[in-house]
Structures are given as structure tokens and as C-alpha cells.
Amino acid sequence: MSASWFLMSLLLASAPPGTEPRELEAALQALSEADFEAALSRVEAGLRQTRDETHIARLRLVQGEVYAALRQYAQMETAFAQALEADPDAHLDPERVQPTVVTLFESLRGRLQGVLAVDVEPSGAEVHLDGRRLGQAPWQGSVPIGTHTLDVGPGLTTLQVKVRPGRTEQVRVVLPPPAPESASFVSTLAFSAQVRAALGLSPLSGAGMEAGARLSGTYVFGELNATVGSRFGAAARLGAQAPRLVGPLTFFLSLDGYALGGPALLGGGLSLGTSLPLSRKFDVFAELSGRWLPSSDTYQRTHLLGVSGLRFTPGR
Numbered sequence: 039m040s041a042s043w044f045l046m047s048l049l050l051a052s053a054p055p056g057t058e059p060r061e062l063e064a065a066l067q068a069l070s071e072a073d074f075e076a077a078l079s080r081v082e083a084g085l086r087q088t089r090d091e092t093h094i095a096r097l098r099l100v101q102g103e104v105y106a107a108l109r110q111y112a113q114m115e116t117a118f119a120q121a122l123e124a125d126p127d128a129h130l131d132p133e134r135v136q137p138t139v140v141t142l143f144e145s146l147r148g149r150l151q152g153v154l155a156v157d158v159e160p161s162g163a164e165v166h167l168d169g170r171r172l173g174q175a176p177w178q179g180s181v182p183i184g185t186h187t188l189d190v191g192p193g194l195t196t197l198q199v200k201v202r203p204g205r206t207e208q209v210r211v212v213l214p215p216p217a218p219e220s221a222s223f224v225s226t227l228a229f230s231a232q233v234r235a236a237l238g239l240s241p242l243s244g245a246g247m248e249a250g251a252r253l254s255g256t257y258v259f260g261e262l263n264a265t266v267g268s269r270f271g272a273a274a275r276l277g278a279q280a281p282r283l284v285g286p287l288t289f290f291l292s293l294d295g296y297a298l299g300g301p302a303l304l305g306g307g308l309s310l311g312t313s314l315p316l317s318r319k320f321d322v323f324a325e326l327s328g329r330w331l332p333s334s335d336t337y338q339r340t341h342l343l344g345v346s347g348l349r350f351t352p353g354r
Contacts, residue, residue, distance in 0.1 A: 065100045077104045095125035106139045126183040151180045152201035157210045163191040226255050234347035271298040288313045305331030321349045
């Protein structure tokens with residue numbers, strides 16, 4: 039260790055704790071007694087003994103008050119500017135300091151500016167300062183000195199920034215990835231058009247063609263189908279489905295309502311089936327459908343049908 043470094047260490051170690059507050063108190067006491075020379079001397083002594091920015095700002099404020107009492111306004115403004123440079127949030131006590139001096143100090147604060155530079159990852163996020171929109175990041179510009187609330191991004195990442203006069207405050211914000219939006223029930227609805235070929239299995243009967251529309255969510259669906267064959271009819275279905283329950287297969291179960299014409303017959307039924315996607319827009323499906331209808335001279339009470347078809351979903 040060099041001799042000069044050793045000597046400096048001894049001098050720093052010999053400084054009694056709490057020297058800065060004592061010098062500040064002594065300067066304030068001298069100012070209250072109108073002993074301006076002693077007040078300035080105490081301020082200079084305190085400035086030599088501290089590196090703490092808060093203490094420096096307080097000492098500079100007292101120095102500015104002394105110069106204001108001496109009507110040395112240029113020196114007063116310099117001292118106040120140095121106080122705000124050390125602590126841009128420094129303020130005078132309006133209950134102790136003359137209102138005109140407080141007004142001059144606040145006027146100086148309002149004139150002083152610093153530079154705020156905001157870099158955000160990813161770029162393009164909206165930047166607000168104290169609730170006022172600044173623009174999109176990256177952003178840089180002059181702002182009033184002091185502590186400000188900076189809001190960044192749609193999720194409003196908030197932080198406090200302190201801007202000093204004549205300096206550039208660099209702020210870098212890394213935004214968290216946006217949380218995946220949960221799809222609403224309406225947004226999951228998909229409209230499909232379908233054609234169906236039905237074959238009577240029990241009793242064994244001929245084939246018929248059906249065409250219709252389907253509206254489905256993730257786990258529920260509804261259908262309206264029209265039957266073309268020996269007798270015209272219509273069917274309404276409401277069901278539940280399990281998407282991709284086994285590999286790409288989706289299984290479904292529905293309660294069905296039927297109306298047949300000539301003579302008019304109303305009935306119900308139950309269907310169970312599965313579908314397989316061919317592409318993003320096309321699916322094939324197969325199902326077994328049991329139907330219960332009032333017996334008539336031309337139509338039996340119970341029927342079991344095998345159905346297969348092709349479904350087209352344009353918006354998927």
C-alpha cells in the first residue's frame with residue numbers, strides 16, 4: 039500500500055460519524071441567526087465531507103437560501119441548480135422559507151430538463167410517462183426532472199425513473215411474453231356443411247341422402263339435416279363430442295328429433311359416431327343412428343341406420 043493511500047485512509051477513518059447532519063444543522067442555525075458567512079462556511083465544510091447526494095442537495099439548498107437572503111440571485115440559482123442535480127426531488131420547506139424564494143426555486147425546477155431514453159424488447163410497445171402517452175418504444179426525448187412513473191406495454195409494466203438535469207436516463211424494459219388468450223365460447227364456434235348417406239340396417243331398407251348444416255363448439259354441436267329419398271324428412275340433432283379422443287378421431291353422441299312427411303310423423307332417436315379429419319377443412323364421419331317413430335301402415339316403429347358422410351368447414 040502506498041504512503042499517500044495509507045494517509046488518505048487514515049483521514050477518512052478519522053472523520054467522525056454523523057458529521058454531515060451536524061454541519062447541516064449548524065448551517066441552518068447560522069442562517070436563522072443571520073450569520074450568513076458562518077452558514078456558508080458550514081455548507082462548504084459539509085460539502086467537503088460527504089458524497090451522499092441527498093446530503094449534498096440539502097446543503098446546496100441552504101447555500102441557495104443564504105444567497106437569497108444576501109440578494110445574490112445568480113449565486114442562489116446556481117446553488118439551487120446544484121441541489122437539483124444532486125437530488126431532482128429536493129424541495130424547500132414552505133413553512134420555513136420565504137414564499138418568494140420557494141417560487142423562484144420551483145420556477146427553476148420547471149425549467150430544468152433531462153433526457154429519458156426507453157428501449158423495450160420487443161420494440162413497438164406504447165410508452166406512457168405519468169399517464170401521458172410519449173409514443174412507441176424505442177423512445178427518447180426531453181422530460182422534466184424528478185421521479186416519474188413509466189408505464190410500458192399493453193400489460194402496463196410500471197417502474198419509477200429519476201431524471202436529472204442535463205443527463206440522460208437510460209431505461210431498458212424486457213416485457214414478458216403475452217399470456218395466451220383463452221378462446222371465448224363464440225370464437226370457438228365453427229359452421230360446417232355436410233352431406234350424409236344413410237342405409238337402413240334394421241329393418242334392411244334402401245339408402246337415402248341427407249344434406250345439412252352443423253354448428254359446433256369444442257365439446258357440443260347442433261345439426262339440421264334434410265332427408266331426400268322415398269319420403270322427405272328433416273332431423274334436428276343436439277350432441278356432445280370428445281375431440282381427438284383416440285389419435286385424430288373425434289367421437290360424438292347426439293339426441294335426435296325427426297319429422298317425416300306424407301303422412302306427417304314425429305319421432306326421436308340417438309346417434310353414436312366418430313369423425314376423422316382429411317384436411318383442415320374436410321372431415322369424414324360414420325355413425326349408427328337409432329330412430330323411434332310412431333308406427334304406421336308404411337313406416338315401422340324402430341329403425342337402425344348406418345350413416346357416413348363428408349363435412350366441409352370453410353372457416354377452419
